[in-house]
Amino acid sequence: MTLRADISGMPVDRTPFYIAAISRRVEEEAGLLLPPSRYPMIEARLKRRLARLDLGSYRDYLRLIDGPDGATERATLLGLLTTHVSHFFREPHHFQMMRDRLLPPLIAEAQAGRKLRFWSAGGAAGQEAYSLALTLLDLVPNAALLNIEILATDLDAAQTARAARAHYPTAALAEIPPPFRQHCLPSSGGFTLSDSVRGLVRCRTQNLHADWQAEPPFHAILCRNVLIYFEPKARERLISRFAGALTNGGWLLLGHADRMTGPAAAHLNALGQTVYCKGDGGPG
Ligand SMILES: C[S@@+](CC[C@H](N)C(=O)[O-])C[C@H]1O[C@@H](n2cnc3c(N)ncnc32)[C@H](O)[C@@H]1O
Known part of the structure; x- marks a missing residue:
């Protein structure tokens, strides 16, 4: 357990001290890299939060997150300091590669009774997991009858809730290739994905640096545009x-700005741009 300094005697006006302390809490809990250059951004986002909570100082906020009931506010804080930008079929070459090379032999195995498992780790509001579900359904329209599960997880419970609702604004429709739009059903100011798409995906809140509820093994893990936010050791781990x-x-499958690093790189062979295969060959 990390020892917390006693801040009761500290003056309230030491904003940089408290922002640094709050940043350290976030680094410890979520592995996020928050160098001093990001402190102005943190201060700006927290200022609004303080007003909302009716707290008078960053010291009060630090007390709140360190306090016995701090877990809920710490979760809100992580959500405030993370970026949730995502799109359907982002980095489309990944979906094309899975469609051409990974999925056909796996689907044959699923048709022979094998369970298939995929994980969108740090998948924001589900766009990544549902893009995979749409790709699968296009290859095997009766996917619901097979034992296939895509786990969609994110640190931020609000993102997980959005993923579970599977409701997106009309503008997001343009990201989905026309043949897949049959699964996008118009609903209040946007569209909701069909039950056959949603049925393949299970949504959960999961901090990737905590113990995982996810049950391995997975046939593919997509962790794209997430590692860039972590400090190097956390990334390697x-x-x-x-x-x-x-x-x-x-x-x-990593994001375009992520780098493969650490000892595991020896067991993960590059197959294509930011796509790595464990071991030597095809799906095992
Ligand atoms: C930029 S989005 C990327 C979404 C998607 N993977 C993509 O490439 O479009 C990064 C996501 O990572 C999540 N994230 C950040 N730190 C995390 C952590 N420690 N555990 C799980 N998810 C995390 C954020 O909540 C955010 O939704």
Whole structure:
């Protein structure tokens, strides 16, 4: 357990001190990299939060998150300081590669009774998991009859709730290739994905740096545009844990700005741009 300094005698006007302390809490809990250059952004976002909570100072806020009932506010804080930008079929080459190379042999195995598992880790509001579900359904329209599960997790419970609702604004429709739009059903100011798409996806809140509720092994893990926010050691640790959670032949897909680092790189072979395969070959 991390020892917390006693701040009761500290003056309230030491804003930089409290912002640094709050940033350290976030780094410890979520592995996020928050160097001093980001402190102005943190201060700006917290200012609004303080007003909302009717707190008079950053010291009061630090007390709140360190206090016995701090867990809920810490979760809100993590949500405030993370970026949730995502799109359907973002980095489309990943979905094309899965469609061409990963999925056909796996689907044949699923048709022979095998369970298939995929994980969108740090998947924001579900766009990544549902893009995979749409790709699968296009290849195998009766996917619901097979034992296939896509786990969609995010640190931020608000994102998980959005993923579970599977309701998106009309503008997001343009991100979905026309043949898949049959699964986008118009509903209040946007569209909701069809039950056959939603039925393949299970949504959960999960801090990737905590113990995982996710049950390995996975045939593919997508962790894209998430690692860039973590400090280097946390990144390496996570890639090692992902490698351990993949089937032999399973794929790890990272984002365009992420880098493969750490000891696990020796077991993950590059197949294409930011696509890595555990071991030597096809799906195992
Ligand atoms: C920029 S979005 C990327 C979404 C999606 N993977 C994509 O590429 O479009 C980053 C997501 O990572 C999540 N995230 C950040 N830190 C996390 C952590 N420690 N555990 C789980 N998710 C985390 C954020 O909540 C956010 O939704």
